[in-house]
Amino acid sequence: MIKMLVCDFDGTISGGKASLVTDFKQFIERNHALSFVVATGRTLPSICDGLSSGDYPAPTSIISDVGTQLHHGKVLSPDLGWHSNVQQQWDREHLEQLLECLPFVGDQNGLHQGEFKLTFEGKLVPSHIDAIHEVLADNNHKVDVTYSHDWFLDITPAGIHKATALSYLLDSLGIKPQEVVVAGDSANDSTMLTLPGVNAVLVGNHYPEVSHLAERPKVYVAKGHHSNGVIEGFEFWQRSHAVS
Template identity: 25%
Template sequence: MPTSNNIALMISDIDGTLITSNHEVTEATKQAAARLYERGIQLSLASSRPARSIRPIAEALSLNSPFAAFNGALVAKADGEIVARSIIAPEVTARVKAIADEFRIGVWLYDETEWYVSGRDAFVDREEHTSGFSPNMDLYDEKLGTGLNKLTVVGKPELVAEAEQRVWAELPNEVSASRSKPRFLDVTSYGIHKGTVVVRLAELLGISTDRVAVIGDGPNDVEMFRQAAVSIAMGQAVDEVKAVANNVTASNDDEGWAKGVAKYVLGGYQSAGM
């Protein structure tokens, strides 16, 4: 296994990983990110979030590396220029929505600039607070007939789990699907997931994947763990996620990101106050 001295790129999930449960980037995290740059290690972000809610976090950390939105369906440079995109065909969207409708749960739609919902509920309110922007509720029906970057099936976790099984059973060669949270099933076009993010970001930066470290907390991070040389699971991750990573750090509310970077990427080179 590569040592921390071999790592040239670190790719980080955001929610439940880089930020706390209160959606904050701590001072220790900022210091750890700065230490990465001091050591010549680039830092990129990979999230199920849309690009517009990733950019403020990237700016807060003064990042200049490309990042991946929608679990890799959109890859952008730090200045916002899109360098890779994938689209879900309208007929596939219709089939995913039909499955969700059977369970009476929602489907959110995402393109490069907007988030579309059919109506407001507690799930929408919570996501609006997390993402920092409001959904479009006027064009939902129209957008169902267009190409989209990502769909999110949303509802009670037990219903989303059942819908996930149906999506995989009925669309095995047409979509990729994974849960970023128990209440969310993120659907992208076939072959697009965080594992492909590792390959794409490494290629963009001219770095081999055996010099990449990754960190995350959710089931959608597992494919990322499998592609990277060094993988770090957050302390609050479920056991199935931890089992795939080759390292486990503290939780996101116990400075797990900064501690994981210091121990497994910087090799004990700690930030002040850690």
């Protein structure tokens, strides 16, 4: 039995015709026993703006800032246990000093910065990513580096990402990964799409950077785009569980 649906926002449940959003909300309402979680690279204020921009269903929890933030319920109560764990591994000031010295690293938009996340915007090539890793390693910074949408470079504490935040949430709720469907479209979704046991969905409009995930047995590639693809993938995994 599927107990939780976890969705990226931009390009996954957002995008396409406005009617898709209405259809998705009705789908969530029909499956009223299902926990609906949004997992995004956006900051919390940004994802709240995004959800309020259309007729989106209210999530039971929001994983934001590429997994470094976790909030619950209508009042968005912060998960202090998770945030305490993240804070212990973060030296923001020194990271900014190091990365701002690299001429190719891109710009920082204040709207995209999180308490435990640095985001730079700009086109990078593989040699740039390698150089960033080298600088961070030389300065003993254990962080995760994620480049997605061919534009966003996210720096987060090592081992802190959408998948670890989701694992923490599942443990706290007593839900097994096998009881979860996860949907996404880009590289910053990769960790949760490949979390052992979960039933993953790549929406039809996914980025080439995650196309290789289609080779994995627990990844369903939807024909539908955006939220249509999410619903299609969810129903596929729901049927699979009913047969097994």
